[in-house]
Amino acid sequence: MIAQNLTEVRRRIEEACKKSGRDISEVTLISVSKTKPVSMLKEAYDAGSRDFGENKVQELTEKMPVLPDDIRWHMIGHLQTNKVKYITGKVSLIHSIDTLHLAEAVEKESAKAGIKTPVLIEINEAGEDSKFGTSDEAANTELIKRVSDLPHIELKGLMTIAPYTEDPESNRKYFSALREFSLRPEFKDCFAGHPLLSMGMTGDFEVAVEEGAHFVRVGTGIFGERDYGIH
Numbered sequence: 066m067i068a069q070n071l072t073e074v075r076r077r078i079e080e081a082c083k084k085s086g087r088d089i090s091e092v093t094l095i096s097v098s099k100t101k102p103v104s105m106l107k108e109a110y111d112a113g114s115r116d117f118g119e120n121k122v123q124e125l126t127e128k129m130p131v132l133p134d135d136i137r138w139h140m141i142g143h144l145q146t147n148k149v150k151y152i153t154g155k156v157s158l159i160h161s162i163d164t165l166h167l168a169e170a171v172e173k174e175s176a177k178a179g180i181k182t183p184v185l186i187e188i189n190e191a192g193e194d195s196k197f198g199t200s201d202e203a204a205n206t207e208l209i210k211r212v213s214d215l216p217h218i219e220l221k222g223l224m225t226i227a228p229y230t231e232d233p234e235s236n237r238k239y240f241s242a243l244r245e246f247s248l249r250p251e252f253k254d255c256f257a258g259h260p261l262l263s264m265g266m267t268g269d270f271e272v273a274v275e276e277g278a279h280f281v282r283v284g285t286g287i288f289g290e291r292d293y294g295i296h
């Protein structure tokens with residue numbers, strides 16, 4: 066089931082790349098495995114997945130040691146400053162830097178460990194209250210500039226979570242806005258290389274790829290519906 070789902074998601078990413086004239090090698094599919102048991106992650110691993118996304122530090126640090134060490138782990142959920150120390154040096158990319166305070170915590174732990182931590186800044190393009198980050202452009206500009214100055218942080222790009230919708234086309238404007246924002250001339254020296262964009266989930270990843278996504282975060286489309294135990 067999982068292997069089949071992965072094949073189908075990859076096929077759809079390839080289609081979206083073709084449609085938009087992009088090279089498939091520019092797009093990384095992250096298998097979002099939050100709430101799912103290790104056995105299911107193993108299945109995805111065996112089907113070729115090497116990038117996994119989790120949104121809770123505890124779940125991440127529990128799964129990490131029992132799975133192969135060539136997995137690239139992505140922290141995609143809201144991160145509390147007091148938990149930064151548990152994932153520093155262990156994750157491949159933190160997608161969810163939403164305040165300078167959090168960036169400074171990552172900076173401090175990275176300096177202690179003598180490493181540079183790759184991060185993305187989370188932008189709340191649609192301005193939804195339920196999401197972290199802000200849609201305030203001046204605040205985001207300031208955040209990007211300040212974070213890019215931190216010596217033990219490698220600012221690689223931006224991330225957004227678009228609204229839940231039945232109509233993926235309705236999220237296109239948020240994805241293109243994120244790309245355009247990332248390419249502003251004033252950020253020319255802020256990103257380590259071409260700015261990378263983390264955008265697109267099960268409901269809208271093809272549109273995100275067409276709009277320039279480098280990371281798509283797909284959970285339900287690979288592992289099926291999540292059961293949070295709340296009914």
Ligand SMILES: *Cc1c(COP(=O)(O)O)cnc(C)c1O
Binds near residue numbers: 099142266282284285
């Ligand atoms: C859960 C989650 C996803 C995956 O959502 P699906 O709709 O199941 O694909 C992607 N990004 C973030 C930040 C998430 O928390």
